[in-house]
Amino acid sequence: MDKILLIDDEADVQYSFRRIFASPEIELTTAGSGEEGLQLIPRVHPDLVIMDVRMGGINGLETLRRLREIDTKLPVIMMTAYGTTQTAIEAMKLGAFDYLLKPFDIPKLKQLVADALKASRDMKQIVSYEPMLETEDYEQGIVGRSDPMQSVFKLIGQLAASDATALITGESGTGKELVARAIYHHSRRSEKPFLAINCAAIPENLLESELFGHERGAFTGAASQRIGKFEQCHGGTIFLDEIGDMSLPTQTKILRVLQSGTFERVGGNQSVTVDVRVIAATNKPLEQAVANREFREDLFYRLNVVRVQMPPLRERRSDIRLLVNYFLKKFSHQSGNKPKSIATDALAALESYRWPGNVRELENVIERALVVAKSDAILLADLPAEVTGSVAASAAAQPVEGGSANTIPAEMMAAAPDGIPSLARQLFKWARENSSLKVIPAVERELIVQAMQETGGNQVQAAKILGITRATLRKRLEKFKIKQALSIE
Numbered sequence: 001m002d003k004i005l006l007i008d009d010e011a012d013v014q015y016s017f018r019r020i021f022a023s024p025e026i027e028l029t030t031a032g033s034g035e036e037g038l039q040l041i042p043r044v045h046p047d048l049v050i051m052d053v054r055m056g057g058i059n060g061l062e063t064l065r066r067l068r069e070i071d072t073k074l075p076v077i078m079m080t081a082y083g084t085t086q087t088a089i090e091a092m093k094l095g096a097f098d099y100l101l102k103p104f105d106i107p108k109l110k111q112l113v114a115d116a117l118k119a120s121r122d123m124k125q126i127v128s129y130e131p132m133l134e135t136e137d138y139e140q141g142i143v144g145r146s147d148p149m150q151s152v153f154k155l156i157g158q159l160a161a162s163d164a165t166a167l168i169t170g171e172s173g174t175g176k177e178l179v180a181r182a183i184y185h186h187s188r189r190s191e192k193p194f195l196a197i198n199c200a201a202i203p204e205n206l207l208e209s210e211l212f213g214h215e216r217g218a219f220t221g222a223a224s225q226r227i228g229k230f231e232q233c234h235g236g237t238i239f240l241d242e243i244g245d246m247s248l249p250t251q252t253k254i255l256r257v258l259q260s261g262t263f264e265r266v267g268g269n270q271s272v273t274v275d276v277r278v279i280a281a282t283n284k285p286l287e288q289a290v291a292n293r294e295f296r297e298d299l300f301y302r303l304n305v306v307r308v309q310m311p312p313l314r315e316r317r318s319d320i321r322l323l324v325n326y327f328l329k330k331f332s333h334q335s336g337n338k339p340k341s342i343a344t345d346a347l348a349a350l351e352s353y354r355w356p357g358n359v360r361e362l363e364n365v366i367e368r369a370l371v372v373a374k375s376d377a378i379l380l381a382d383l384p385a386e387v388t389g390s391v392a393a394s395a396a397a398q399p400v401e402g403g404s405a406n407t408i409p410a411e412m413m414a415a416a417p418d419g420i421p422s423l424a425r426q427l428f429k430w431a432r433e434n435s436s437l438k439v440i441p442a443v444e445r446e447l448i449v450q451a452m453q454e455t456g457g458n459q460v461q462a463a464k465i466l467g468i469t470r471a472t473l474r475k476r477l478e479k480f481k482i483k484q485a486l487s488i489e
């Protein structure tokens, strides 16, 4: 449940907010003046404050100033009428999250509120990582005991203790955002704001002004000055997510902020100095982007000083069991249900799947399985088909006949999962279900056929790829009668 405190002296506005935010997920409290609002904050503990600038008693700006003395991070959205934008700018400099012009556009208001609530959660929900994961708090934790994750935890600790720029890379769903927040929460800047900006989600022409602000008349539509995220986040931490999607001119400005802490607002010539820590993340291979001249090399080196490379889930399969347990507990905790267990074969399927969507995909699979599971345990049948595997699918699609079963289904070979252990696990499962298959000779034959096909029948090359001598290859070709079958030479 998110708590919003509305501070406005007009009954109409309070009434519209009650209607707009009538939802079981939102608890709206209202205050009729700045003084009353400030008194309510320690009692209500709001996640977001929405406040009018013009009020009887102390005005919105003064209220914001006093609020910042008791809370440096609480997101505040200011509401102003046309013609009072200067106040809005002042408010942004005091660290308001954003401002809205009255009369406001409801979808815009809702979007802004959703963004501000996310920022609030990012700052409030402390992300713990392994060394401190002893608590029974299933809200936010980075789970993992594998070696690659131990290295990640070590880096988080080092980054939290320093003020260095950090670059987090890795495939989608590997936990990059979680790591960024863990660094922030354990850093000396944890009492200051944390703002996440998804560079891929903001149109290219708007991103620069979103980050650095603009002067009045800087471009068509820039009717007044605007304060950007860097200025607003002074003293805090900015998380530039999907930095690989940033345009070159914006990259240039980022480089300058990193080097000198200064920038100019779009269309302005006055330098602004800020103290902001930057944490960047991307799932794009930046080295490649540099080679393609889509990403500035100097910025890349500047960011790459401390790099956290998130390992894909398939390279740390020993963590799957821990993550499954963690998600089972987390979701049952959220829904108030008794935690379910998981059947051995279902867990085995989860442990051998290749997880292209990494931890996020695993989290979704568990959440879905909890919805469809009818018993106290999650069974193999409760998992989606892609997880239970091409294994079962190909076995069903190609019933093996006794005697002539010595070939591996093409689908299985085509599904080529990463890593030999995973491939072997699938083959083993398949062999167990098809006892007529002589798995080892079948695999050997298939590998040789592939090597011969790929090399156009070049025995020297084929033997080299397979890691055997040419003499051995010859013997196998004869044994499996491959030469004739392929009609090579």
Ligand SMILES: Nc1ncnc2c1ncn2[C@@H]1O[C@H](COP(=O)(O)OP(=O)(O)OP(=O)(O)O)[C@@H](O)[C@H]1O
Binding pocket: 141, 142, 143, 144, 170, 171, 172, 173, 174, 175, 176, 177, 178, 179, 282, 283, 323, 359, 360, 363
């Ligand atoms: N090690 C982990 N322990 C627990 N939860 C995790 C872990 N890694 C990721 N998650 C969860 O998986 C989901 C995806 O993580 P996150 O958003 O940090 O990934 P990402 O790398 O930023 O992905 P993308 O590149 O798609 O933005 C989140 O719900 C997160 O809480």
Ligand SMILES: [Mg+2]
Binding pocket: 176, 177, 241
């Ligand atoms: Mg992300």
